[in-house]
Amino acid sequence: MSGAMIFIKEDLKISDVQVEILAGILNICALVGSLAAGRTSDYIGRRYTIVLASIIFLVGAVLMGYAPNYAILMTGRCTAGVGVGFALMIAPVYSAEISSPSTRGFLTSLPELCISFGILLGYTSNYLFGKLTLRLGWRMMLGVAAVPSLALAFGILKMPESPRWLVLEGRLKEAKKILLLISNSEEEAESRFHDIKIAAGIDPDCVEEVVKPPNIHHGQGVWKDLFIRPTPAVRRILIAAIGIHFFEHATGIEAVVLYSPRIFHKAGVTSKNKLLLATVGVGLTKTTFILIATVFLDKVGRRRLLLASTAGLVVSLSGLGFALTMVELNPGERLVWALCLSIIFTYLYVAFFSIGLGPITWVYSSEIFPLRLRAQGASIGVAVNRLMNAIVSMSFISIYKAITIGGAFFMFAGVSLVAWWFFFFLLPETKAKSLEEIEILFTKNTRHENQGLEIQPTTSNSV
Numbered sequence: 230m231s232g233a234m235i236f237i238k239e240d241l242k243i244s245d246v247q248v249e250i251l252a253g254i255l256n257i258c259a260l261v262g263s264l265a266a267g268r269t270s271d272y273i274g275r276r277y278t279i280v281l282a283s284i285i286f287l288v289g290a291v292l293m294g295y296a297p298n299y300a301i302l303m304t305g306r307c308t309a310g311v312g313v314g315f316a317l318m319i320a321p322v323y324s325a326e327i328s329s330p331s332t333r334g335f336l337t338s339l340p341e342l343c344i345s346f347g348i349l350l351g352y353t354s355n356y357l358f359g360k361l362t363l364r365l366g367w368r369m370m371l372g373v374a375a376v377p378s379l380a381l382a383f384g385i386l387k388m389p390e391s392p393r394w395l396v397l398e399g400r401l402k403e404a405k406k407i408l409l410l411i412s413n414s415e416e417e418a419e420s421r422f423h424d425i426k427i428a429a430g431i432d433p434d435c436v437e438e439v440v441k442p443p444n445i446h447h448g449q450g451v452w453k454d455l456f457i458r459p460t461p462a463v464r465r466i467l468i469a470a471i472g473i474h475f476f477e478h479a480t481g482i483e484a485v486v487l488y489s490p491r492i493f494h495k496a497g498v499t500s501k502n503k504l505l506l507a508t509v510g511v512g513l514t515k516t517t518f519i520l521i522a523t524v525f526l527d528k529v530g531r532r533r534l535l536l537a538s539t540a541g542l543v544v545s546l547s548g549l550g551f552a553l554t555m556v557e558l559n560p561g562e563r564l565v566w567a568l569c570l571s572i573i574f575t576y577l578y579v580a581f582f583s584i585g586l587g588p589i590t591w592v593y594s595s596e597i598f599p600l601r602l603r604a605q606g607a608s609i610g611v612a613v614n615r616l617m618n619a620i621v622s623m624s625f626i627s628i629y630k631a632i633t634i635g636g637a638f639f640m641f642a643g644v645s646l647v648a649w650w651f652f653f654f655l656l657p658e659t660k661a662k663s664l665e666e667i668e669i670l671f672t673k674n675t676r677h678e679n680q681g682l683e684i685q686p687t688t689s690n691s692v
Contacts, residue, residue, distance in 0.1 A: 230255075230306075231487050232355030232505050236367040241299050245626050252487055253623030254303060255310035259615040262314020267608030269315070275323040275391040278315060283382035285312035287375050294372015305371070312378075318611040321595035322604060326391040327411050329421070330663045334526030337595055338588035342519045345583065347377070348486065349512030356505040392422075393600055396429045402438035424663060428600040451605045462672040463602065469656055469671070470594040470610040476648035477590040478617035480542050481641030482582050484625045485575060486511065491626075492549075495634050496556055496571035497563055507572065514576045518583035530660040531589050532652070538585020539649040545578035546642035554635030586648075590614070596659055599668050 234248055243251075262285075270278040289309025296302035320340035328336040351370070358369045389411065395404035405422050412418035426433045431440060455467060485492065489511050490504040498504055525534060552570035559567075598606035629637040657670040 230371070231489060231508060232352065232359060233367040233370040235490060235501060235504070236359070236363055236370075237302070240363050240367065241302070243299055247299065249623045249626050251299075251303065251306060253619040255306050255313060256615040256619035256622060258307045258310025259314035259317065260612045260619070262311035263318045263608045263611035263615060264314070265311075265608075266315040266318040266611075267605035270319050270322070270394075270604045271397075274394050275319055275326065276385055276388060278319045279323065279385045280382050282312050282315035282319065283378050283385070285309070285315065286378035287382070290372055290374035290378060294368050294375070296368065296371075309374075314611065314615060317591075317614070318604075318608045321591040322607050323391055325592075325595040326393045326603075327389065327407075329412060329417060330661055331413070332527060333596060334531065334592055334660065335523050337592040338519070338523045338526055341588040341591050342516070342523055345512070345516040345519045345587075349509070349516045352505070352509045352512040356502070356509055359501065359505050393425050393429075393603075396425050396431065397442065397600070399431075399440040399442040401426075401431075401435065401440060421663070424666075425600070451602055455602060455606060455609070462668050463599070465655070465671040466597050466599075466668070467606065467609070469597060470606060471613050472651050472655065473586075473590050473593055474610040474614040475617055476539075476644070476651065477586055477614060478621050479641075480539075480582070480586065480645045480648055481546065481578075481621065481638065482587070483618050483621040484637070484641070485578060486515070487622050488625055489575065492553070492575060492634070493572065495553060497565075497568040510572075510576060511579055514579045515583045515587075518580045519588050522584045522588045525584075526588065526592060527660060530658050531593055532656060532658040532660075534585040535589050535593075535652050535656065536585075536649060538581050538589075539645055539652060541581030541584075542578060542586065542645040543642050543649065545574050545581055546638050546645060549574035549578060550635045550638035550642060552635075553638065554633065557633055557635060593656070593659065597667050597671070 230252060234252065237243065237251070238248055262282075266278060266282075269281070273281075286309060289305050289307075289312055292305025292308060293302055294305075296305060321337050324337040324340060325333055354373060355370050358366045358373075360366070361369060389407045390403070392404040392407045392411075395401075395407065404425070405418070408418040408422050409415065412421060423433050426435065454463065459467065489508045493504055493507045498507055522534065549571060552567045552574060555567045556564055556571070594610040595603070595607050625637065628640075632640070659667050659670060662670065
């Protein structure tokens with residue numbers, strides 16, 4: 230959409246307000262999709278929820294590619310948004326639930342890596358399709374998304390179902406069979422199976438192949454346990470999940486990724502081809518540094534990367550704000566040094582975001598919730614994520630017109646500073662902990678009660 234908006238505005242003769250709505254409406258609809266995805270995945274399973282998301286994506290892409298007018302384009306964008314909500318909630322949860330503790334950071338960050346690779350493909354295809362006619366070019370930019378939607382729908386059918394969901398369904402034989410396939414050893418599979426049964430409220434010594442599903446499944450009482458009567462540990466987990474999702478977008482990533490052509494135009498790049506080419510650099514930087522992050526997540530840890538990343542955001546956003554302010558203070562004059570600084574700090578910002586806050590948001594929020602609360606707890610985080618994404622994408626143009634584009638990025642730098650303090654005080658390290666052990670990290674001098682929500686450590690070291 231970043232590159233397509235340049236041509237949509239010219240072709241459909243729409244205003245800046247309509248452009249903001251078009252950009253942000255996807256995230257409003259994604260909010261609805263993410264909230265629905267939690268309950269859906271508890272009913273039909275993680276795998277088929279991904280299939281459903283793919284079908285919704287496909288319909289949205291076809292509508293946008295066809296779009297003869299603004300109304301149909303908005304309908305397609307909204308449809309795709311529901312699919313985005315489903316996918317953003319279920320992909321990290323599915324990845325976390327099939328991963329072993331030693332590789333969970335790497336595997337759970339892969340969805341964010343592939344999103345970045347998709348953004349890079351989007352920027353690249355925008356540059357290529359931008360050479361077509363005005364009416365055809367932007368429709369191809371949006372309609373081509375139908376191809377990977379089909380690939381995902383059929384590809385996921387070859388993947389195993391989440392063993393944790395199968396245990397919640399009482400299908401113990403199937404769950405154990407899958408754990409043997411996805412674990413590094415038979416001993417690890419047995420240990421994980423033991424822990425999952427305890428988390429699900431099933432006797433760990435049970436050897437039956439199928440049992441009656443635990444009463445804690447399908448969302449009964451989940452909202453009450455999250456909001457009305459949460460344990461101290463669950464309350465801290467919810468604050469951490471909502472906070473990290475809030476700050477992921479409150480620090481301005483959507484303004485940079487979605488409106489990078491406008492940023493570069495404000496800095497002094499005037500050619501449409503050069504604008505699209507400069508945005509390819511944004512996508513390339515994002516993908517490269519998320520790839521680097523996947524390597525270090527399980528070695529360096531979530532917390533260290535997150536704090537270093539957020540500190541880098543403060544510096545790069547301040548530098549970008551300074552460079553753009555210098556450009557605005559000298560209208561009509563081409564400041565090459567300020568243009569170069571704007572591009573450098575934009576790429577630096579994307580690099581710092583992508584090596585920490587970007588992937589860790591999804592890894593962290595998908596692994597900290599207890600098993601019973603995981604799907605719907607994660608969906609709340611995604612809903613907050615999409616709401617903030619929508620607020621930033623739908624208001625950025627209005628904000629920079631009110632306080633200047635340089636002022637907008639100084640504002641994001643201030644928010645990033647607040648984010649650093651939030652992460653420092655409220656987010657413990659989760660590296661190398663099993664999903665069944667992590668709740669202990671959020672418990673401070675609280676005696677656990679085994680109600681299907683609290684997880685007992687499997688080893689003395691886990692405490």
